[in-house]
Amino acid sequence: MNKADLVDALEDRLGGKKAASDALEAVFDIIIREVARGGKVGITGFGTFERVDRAARTGRNPRTGDSVRIESTAVPKFRPGTAFKMYVAEPATLPKGQPAAARAAAGTAAEVRARAEATIAAAQSKKKPSRRTA
Numbered sequence: 001m002n003k004a005d006l007v008d009a010l011e012d013r014l015g016g017k018k019a020a021s022d023a024l025e026a027v028f029d030i031i032i033r034e035v036a037r038g039g040k041v042g043i044t045g046f047g048t049f050e051r052v053d054r055a056a057r058t059g060r061n062p063r064t065g066d067s068v069r070i071e072s073t074a075v076p077k078f079r080p081g082t083a084f085k086m087y088v089a090e091p092a093t094l095p096k097g098q099p100a101a102a103r104a105a106a107g108t109a110a111e112v113r114a115r116a117e118a119t120i121a122a123a124q125s126k127k128k129p130s131r132r133t134a
Contacts, residue, residue: 050079
């Protein structure tokens with residue numbers, strides 16, 4: 001899926017292609033500007049975008065084998081949220097008829113995780129028959 005596909009997917013929810021494109025551009029712009037300033041953008045149920053500083057180091061030119069000095073730099077980093085990781089690991093646990101990244105009530109993170117783990121365990125037990133003999 002690319003940016004145009006995202007706009008098409010948002011088009012029905014936001015009432016038009018222009019509104020969907022503007023909304024997507026605005027979200028990207030805000031995330032990029034905040035991370036570039038060194039801030040962190042955390043989206044509950046989705047993940048966290050942040051800036052990470054990489055130290056200078058010595059690398060090797062793969063063609064010649066010579067040592068090359070690599071300067072320090074700052075790069076963006078994304079860490080997926082717990083729910084996102086669980087949904088990717090077990091897509092059958094995705095909620096039907098509601099957003100996957102919906103904000104949970106305060107204090108329910110452990111409950112959501114426990115429910116998701118139970119669902120994953122149940123799905124895995126259905127996939128693999130027991131090898132116990134009577």
